[in-house]
Amino acid sequence: MVTGVVSLFARSAAATGTVTFDHVDLADYPHLAAAFAAPSPAPPPGDDLFARTLRALLTGLLAADRP
Numbered sequence: 001m002v003t004g005v006v007s008l009f010a011r012s013a014a015a016t017g018t019v020t021f022d023h024v025d026l027a028d029y030p031h032l033a034a035a036f037a038a039p040s041p042a043p044p045p046g047d048d049l050f051a052r053t054l055r056a057l058l059t060g061l062l063a064a065d066r067p
Contacts, residue, residue, distance in 0.1 A: 026033040
């Protein structure tokens with residue numbers, strides 16, 4: 001359902017022309033501005049995404065129990 005909604009928004013934006021975000025003040029969104037300024041490096045192509053995700057999840061769950 002979410003994919004359908006997103007695709008409808010994308011189609012309507014594509015039909016109306018170029019979408020700009022000139023009206024958005026990036027000072028209100030510092031994390032978003034930092035992500036656009038310096039995106040995270042891509043993982044190596046041979047890296048297993050499932051293993052990394054599972055490892056990060058387990059590490060987060062185990063670390064969250066510590067006071």
